[in-house]
Amino acid sequence: MIDKIKDIFNNFFNKFMRKKKDMKIGLYGPPNGGKTTLANRICKDWIGEDMGSVSNVAHETREIQIKEQINIKSKGKELTFNLIDTPGIATKIDYEEFIKAGMKEKEAKKRAKEATKGVIDSIKWLDDMDIVIVVLDSTIDPYSQVNITIIGNLQARKIPVLIAANKIDLKKSKIKKVEAAFPQYPVIGISAKYGKSMDGFYDKLFEVA
Amino acid sequence: MVTLQILPYSEIEHLASLSRIRKILNIAKENKIVLIQGRLKKEEEAELIKTTMEEIDKDFQGIELAVIYPRESKEEGMISNIKNTLINTLLGDRQGLTIVGPASIVKQIKKDPKKIELLTTEKRSISKPKSKPGSAKKRK
Numbered sequence: 001m002i003d004k005i006k007d008i009f010n011n012f013f014n015k016f017m018r019k020k021k022d023m024k025i026g027l028y029g030p031p032n033g034g035k036t037t038l039a040n041r042i043c044k045d046w047i048g049e050d051m052g053s054v055s056n057v058a059h060e061t062r063e064i065q066i067k068e069q070i071n072i073k074s075k076g077k078e079l080t081f082n083l084i085d086t087p088g089i090a091t092k093i094d095y096e097e098f099i100k101a102g103m104k105e106k107e108a109k110k111r112a113k114e115a116t117k118g119v120i121d122s123i124k125w126l127d128d129m130d131i132v133i134v135v136l137d138s139t140i141d142p143y144s145q146v147n148i149t150i151i152g153n154l155q156a157r158k159i160p161v162l163i164a165a166n167k168i169d170l171k172k173s174k175i176k177k178v179e180a181a182f183p184q185y186p187v188i189g190i191s192a193k194y195g196k197s198m199d200g201f202y203d204k205l206f207e208v209a
Numbered sequence: 210m211v212t213l214q215i216l217p218y219s220e221i222e223h224l225a226s227l228s229r230i231r232k233i234l235n236i237a238k239e240n241k242i243v244l245i246q247g248r249l250k251k252e253e254e255a256e257l258i259k260t261t262m263e264e265i266d267k268d269f270q271g272i273e274l275a276v277i278y279p280r281e282s283k284e285e286g287m288i289s290n291i292k293n294t295l296i297n298t299l300l301g302d303r304q305g306l307t308i309v310g311p312a313s314i315v316k317q318i319k320k321d322p323k324k325i326e327l328l329t330t331e332k333r334s335i336s337k338p339k340s341k342p343g344s345a346k347k348r349k
Contacts (some may be wrong), residue, residue, distance in 0.1 A: 091258055092312035116262040123259045135297025145274045149258065152251035179278060 022068070026129040028122065028154075030146045031058035031088030033135040034166040038192035039065070039085040046072050052085055056103045059115035061087045074202045079209055086125060087118025089146055091122060102157070126153055129209055131160045131167065137164040138165035138173035138189060142181040151182060162208045163187045166167065169194050211242060211314060211329060218247030226250070230257045234264070237272050237311045242327070245307040248276050259307075269311070275318035277306040277325065 023122045027035040037050040052065050065085040072079050093115050098108035119195055126132075132154050154161050165178040167188040175189040189195045214236055221229045232254060236243045249257065253275070261272050309319055310327070321327040 066312065089258065090271070091261060091274050093262070093265055112265070116265045120259050121263045123255050126255070145254075145276060145318070146258075148276070149251065149254045149274075154324045156251045208338040 009063070023079075023130045024084055024128055025081045025205075025209075026084040026086055026125065026132045027135055028086055028126075028132050028150055029088060030137075030144065031090055031133040033087065033137045034164075034192045035135045036061050036065075036085055038133070038164060038166065039083060040137055041192045041195055041198065042070065042072075043067055044085060045098075045195075046070050053085070057098065057103075059088060059090075059093070059098075059111060059118065061085060062111070062118040063087065063176050064115040064118075064121050070088055072202060072205070074199075074206055079206060081209075084125065084129070086122040087115065089119050089122050089150060090115075091146060095123075109136070109174075126157065126159075131158050131162070131205075132156050133162045133164050133205070134185075135164045135166050135192075136178055137167050138178055139170050142143065142178045147181075151185070151206070160208045161185045162204055164192070165189045166192050169196060212240070214241045214243050216243055216245045220246065221245070222247075225257060226253050229253065230260055232256065233309050234260060234272075237309050238264070238269055240311050242308065242310040242315060245309070248278070248305040248307045269313075271312040273308075273310045273312055273315040273318050275308045275325070277308070277318055277320065279304045321349060 027039055029035055034055050038054045040054065043049055045049045045118050047067070047070060048080050050059055051067050054060060064087070065087075067083045070081055070083050072081075093112050095108040095112035098111050099105060103111065106184075134147070134150060134154075136147060151161065152165075163178060163182055165173070165175045165187055167173055169174060169191040175187065175188070177187075179187045186208060188197065188201050191202050216233070216236070221232060224232065224337070229249070233243055233245065234257065254274070257272075265271055308325070308327070310318070314329055315327060316330045317326075317328040319328065
């Protein structure tokens, strides 16, 4: 009973605080899920410019990127927020993987070092988020420990979550599997690259916010 | 050879979060796979990843981590809820198993409702020929 009263009070307080300050919406997930592609898509849709560079090589985003004051509108509703694109969270980083992707040793080592710092920053920033969009590659197994740890941490911090099952343009995409893995959260299948199902994505974002 | 070290929860339960993470990571850095009886808190899992990242260097590429939760009971209702609450109170909501392995040895941990597959990395040592093929011919 006391817990329920606490939750009601916290929810009210959090909603009130979110309106007072600039709302921060974070993009989280493992590397190569399409976080920056989605960030670019949101920025292109609403402010007409890109946010960051994308690559097929993992850990392209190695620093926290912030785009301030994005204003989105849908069905008479309006939402203004700061969008935070975070480096992909991983439990291991081997510079040799970057060499295999065609980089020179020095460049690969530098990228690996920056990537480790990026993961640390992503975890540190978790506490600052008001809403988190977890971006997952819907063509790969969603039951990875990194996904479970990210979502578990958001749950523990009572941060609202929207799961974007990205890359639905690919044949191997399995949204149902993502939905089955995280049944307690709203899941929306999108293709950030081609802008597929983005209207549905914004609707879901309004629901979560 | 792969070494598996079992870590009973009683060995880490009295430790503070950071010391608990330190102990687990130290074992993994000795190139051993750690099987922990119990599981870390979600915040501790994130802290474990953060600490791992801080320590990555040419000899340590990180870890593979898997947490296995106890099978959730399908029976619902007050009795089941009381039972689960009681177990969680007694064990501090730490039921389950945690596997932490160094990334240099464990390539992937696959979880399945009925089995856990631990895929190790394949390291092929290529022995150098004692003498060049050309020089062997010369000796003939």
